[in-house]
Amino acid sequence: KAGVTQTPRYLIKTRGQQVTLSCSPISGHRSVSWYQQTPGQGLQFLFEYFSETQRNKGNFPGRFSGRQFSNSRSEMNVSTLELGDSALYLCASSLALVSGELFFGEGSRLTVL
Amino acid sequence: AQTVTQSQPEMSVQEAETVTLSCTYDTSESNYYLFWYKQPPSRQMILVIRQEAYKQQNATENRFSVNFQKAAKSFSLKISDSQLGDTAMYFCAFIPSGGSNYKLTFGKGTLLTVNP
Numbered sequence: 001k002a003g004v005t006q007t008p009r010y011l012i013k014t015r016g017q018q019v020t021l022s023c024s025p026i027s028g029h030r031s032v033s034w035y036q037q038t039p040g041q042g043l044q045f046l047f048e049y050f051s052e053t054q055r056n057k058g059n060f061p062g063r064f065s066g067r068q069f070s071n072s073r074s075e076m077n078v079s080t081l082e083l084g085d086s087a088l089y090l091c092a093s094s095l096a097l098v099s100g101e102l103f104f105g106e107g108s109r110l111t112v113l
Numbered sequence: 114a115q116t117v118t119q120s121q122p123e124m125s126v127q128e129a130e131t132v133t134l135s136c137t138y139d140t141s142e143s144n145y146y147l148f149w150y151k152q153p154p155s156r157q158m159i160l161v162i163r164q165e166a167y168k169q170q171n172a173t174e175n176r177f178s179v180n181f182q183k184a185a186k187s188f189s190l191k192i193s194d195s196q197l198g199d200t201a202m203y204f205c206a207f208i209p210s211g212g213s214n215y216k217l218t219f220g221k222g223t224l225l226t227v228n229p
Contacts, residue, residue, distance in 0.1 A: 003157075033216065042221035043204065056215040090158070101148075102217065104158040 002027065004105035006091050012111045018079040021108045025072050025093030032074040033102065034066060037088040046089075049074055050096070078110075086112045115140045117207050119220035126195045127228050133180075134190045134223045136205030144210045147181065148217070149190045153201040161203070164188065165210075195227045 005024040013019050025032050034046040045058040049068035066076040072093075078085055088109050092102035116139045126132035138147070145166045152158040164172045164181050171179050176196075180189045192199055205220040 031215075035219075043219040045216045045218070048215045050215070058216070092158075101160055101163065102150075102158075106157045 004091055004093050004103050006089075006105035006108050008108060009106065010109050010111075012113060013081050014113050015081055015083060017081050018077065019081060019110060020075055020077045021089055021091075021110075023074045023076075023091030023093075023105060025074070025091075026103055029093035029095055029103070030072055031094045031096055032068055032072065033092045033094075034074070034076050035090045035092070036060075037090055037107070038086075043090070046076065081112045083112050086110060115142070115207050115209070115218045117205050117218050117220040119203075119205055119223050121223045122221070123224045123226070125226040125228055126192075128195055128197060130195055131191060131193045132195055132225065134192075134203050134205075134225065136188045136190070136220055138186050138188065138205070138207050140186070140207065140209070142209040146208050146210055147179075147188045148206040148208075149177070149179070150204045150206060150219075151199075151201045152204065152222075153198075158204070162190065192225075197227050197229060199225065200227045201225060 007022045031050045033048040035043045037043050047066050048056045052068045063079045068074045088107045090107045092104045094102050118137045147164045149161040150158050151161045162172050162174045162177050171181050176193045178191045202222045202224050204222045206217045208217045
C-alpha cells in the first residue's frame, strides 16, 4: 500500500511569489491534514479536510489556503510569500481522524529567499 | 484550548539503557487520545504509541511504554533497551475524542540521541 506522497519535496521561492504544494493520501483515507514545522514553533496546524470540506483551520493568515479534490488529493497554496514561511510542510492522512492516528508524508521543504 | 508541553528539548541515552521522555497537557475535555510520534532525521513521522484517556491501563508497544497519569495530566514515554535507530525527534500529541476539533495538538518535541 503506497504511503502519503507529497510533491515537490524541495523548492526555493522568492518573497512575493506564490507556491502550491500537493499531497496524495493513502488510498481509502478521506481526511487530510496539513502542518507547518519550524525549529522555533514546532508543528503548527494549518487545516484539515474531509470529503472536500474544510473542517478546521489553524491560526494562519488568509495567504494560506487549501482544498481537497474528490479523489481525496489535497493541495495547499501560499500566496505573497514571506521569509517566515520557510518551513517543512507536512501532510498527513487518516481514515477519519477521530482516533487521531495520522500517516505522514515526507514533507515539502520550502525556502523563501 | 488544549496545550501540550514537552519540557525536555534534548536528551541522550546510551545504547541498551532506558530513557523516559516527559509530556504534560492541559485540557478541559474528559475523553481524548494521547500519542507519541517519532520523526527520525530526514524521515517521515510515524506513530509510536497511542493511549485512550478512558483506559486506565498504560499502553505498551514492544520496547515502548507510557505512564499515563490522568489526574496529573501527564503522559511520559519510556523506551527500554534503547537502540541507535531510536535516535529521533519525539512529539507528544493530543486530540479530543468526538466533537468537531479535527486536529492534533503537538508539543514542541524532544530530540533524543542514542549513543553507541
